[in-house]
Amino acid sequence: MERHIVHMDLDSFFVSCERLNNSKLEGIPVIIGGGDRGVVASCSYEARYYGVRSAMPVKMALRLCPEAKVIKGDMEMYSKLSHTVTEIIDEKAPVVEKASIDEHYLDISGLDRFFGAYKWTEELGEYITKHTGLPISFALSVNKTVAKIATGEAKPTGKKEVKSEMVRPFLNPLSIKKIPMLGDATFQLLSRIGVRQIYTLADMPVEVLQQMIGKNGVALWKKANGIDTSPVEPYTERKSISTERTFAADTIDILKLKGIINGMVEKLCFQLRSEQWLTSTVVVKIRYANFDTETKQCRVSYTSADHTLSKCVMELFDKLYNRRMRIRLVGIRFTDLVHGNLQINLFEDTQEMVDLYQAMDRIKNRFGYEKVMRAAGFKALERENL
Structure with a gap:
C-alpha cells in the first residue's frame, strides 16, 4: 500500500x-x-x-x-x-x-x-x-521529507500534492537548501564543488558523499532521491523535565549548594534546547536533614536560557532555605512546556547571547556535556572532589 x-x-x-x-x-x-x-x-x-x-x-x-x-x-x-x-x-x-x-x-x-x-x-x-482564523499550508506526498519540502514550495496559504511518480521531477530543480536539516556548513561545502541543486546531489555516488560529510551523507543522499521511510510518530505532549540531587552527607555549605544547583539548571536547559522545549514554570525543592520537604515555584516568560532560569532558581532557593539546618536533597523541575527553540524565542536577548548558546551547545553535543560549563558548575565539581 x-x-x-x-x-x-x-x-x-x-x-x-x-x-x-x-x-x-x-x-x-x-x-x-x-x-x-x-x-x-x-x-x-x-x-x-x-x-x-x-x-x-x-x-x-x-x-x-x-x-x-x-x-x-x-x-x-x-x-x-x-x-x-x-x-x-x-x-x-x-x-x-x-x-x-x-x-x-x-x-x-x-x-x-x-x-x-x-x-x-x-x-x-x-x-x-x-475554526481558528489561522492560515495554513499543506502538502501530500509519499513520505515526510517530500511532503515538508512541498509545503515550503506551496507557501503561503498553498496546497500541493506530489505523487510517487513525480517525486524526482519535483525535487530535481530545487536548491539543496530546501532539504530539511541541511545546514549552512554542509551547503557551503557542497556549493564549493558545484553541488547546488538537488538533482546533482541525487546523482552523486553515495560513497563520495559519505567520505565528504560522514554518516549523514547517506541520509542526505536518500533525501535528495526522495527516499524516507521514517514513520509518523504519534504525538504525546511532555509536561515537565526535572532533576534531583541527594547528598551522601547532609550539607550546609551554601557555596557548594549553589554551585551544584547552577550545574543542574545548566544541564536541564541544555536538555530543553536539545529537545526544542521552552518552559514557563520553575519549581525548586529542598529536603532538610530531618526529611521536611518544601517547594516554591514561579512563572517566567517562555525560555530555555540558562541565565534567565538560573536567576529564577536562585531566588526561589534563597526564599526556601530559611532554616539553619543541613540539607539532604535539592531538586529542580521545569514544567508547562511548549515546543520552541532558543534561536526564535529569546525575545529579550541579544544576537551575541543567542550565538553564545548555540556555540556552547555545539561543543557539548560534539565533545560531551561537561566539556564546557559555567564557572559555578566547575567550582562545584572541584569542591566535591576535594
Whole structure:
C-alpha cells in the first residue's frame, strides 16, 4: 500500500496569532522580536519581501524595513492556539506527529479507499482556518521529507500534492537548501564543488558523499532521491523535565549548594534546547536533614536560557532555605512546556547571547556535556572532589 503523508504548516504562525487580536496588522510588515538588540523570532511575508528573516538582529531588520511594526511576542497565546490546532487534527486524523509549535505530520495511508486523500486534507485545512482564523499550508506526498519540502514550495496559504511518480521531477530543480536539516556548513561545502541543486546531489555516488560529510551523507543522499521511510510518530505532549540531587552527607555549605544547583539548571536547559522545549514554570525543592520537604515555584516568560532560569532558581532557593539546618536533597523541575527553540524565542536577548548558546551547545553535543560549563558548575565539581 502506498503511503499518504501530509505535512501541515501554519503560515507565519506568530504573526497570524497577533493579527487575530489586532486586525490593523493585516497587510503591513510585522516583526515578532524583542527590542533593538533582540533577534527576529518571526516576521510577516510583507517584511520578508524586504529581506527580513528569522534570527536576524531586530536592528538590522529595521534598517531593511523601517516601517515594520515590532511586537514583543506572546508565547503563552501562541501555545494555546497551537494546542487548539493540534486538538482539531488529532480528532480527525488517524496518526499525528506534532513536529513543532506550528507544524504537524499526518499519516493518512488507507484513507484514499474511502475518501480522496488530497480532498480530505484540503477539507481539514479549510476546517482549521474556519475554526481558528489561522492560515495554513499543506502538502501530500509519499513520505515526510517530500511532503515538508512541498509545503515550503506551496507557501503561503498553498496546497500541493506530489505523487510517487513525480517525486524526482519535483525535487530535481530545487536548491539543496530546501532539504530539511541541511545546514549552512554542509551547503557551503557542497556549493564549493558545484553541488547546488538537488538533482546533482541525487546523482552523486553515495560513497563520495559519505567520505565528504560522514554518516549523514547517506541520509542526505536518500533525501535528495526522495527516499524516507521514517514513520509518523504519534504525538504525546511532555509536561515537565526535572532533576534531583541527594547528598551522601547532609550539607550546609551554601557555596557548594549553589554551585551544584547552577550545574543542574545548566544541564536541564541544555536538555530543553536539545529537545526544542521552552518552559514557563520553575519549581525548586529542598529536603532538610530531618526529611521536611518544601517547594516554591514561579512563572517566567517562555525560555530555555540558562541565565534567565538560573536567576529564577536562585531566588526561589534563597526564599526556601530559611532554616539553619543541613540539607539532604535539592531538586529542580521545569514544567508547562511548549515546543520552541532558543534561536526564535529569546525575545529579550541579544544576537551575541543567542550565538553564545548555540556555540556552547555545539561543543557539548560534539565533545560531551561537561566539556564546557559555567564557572559555578566547575567550582562545584572541584569542591566535591576535594
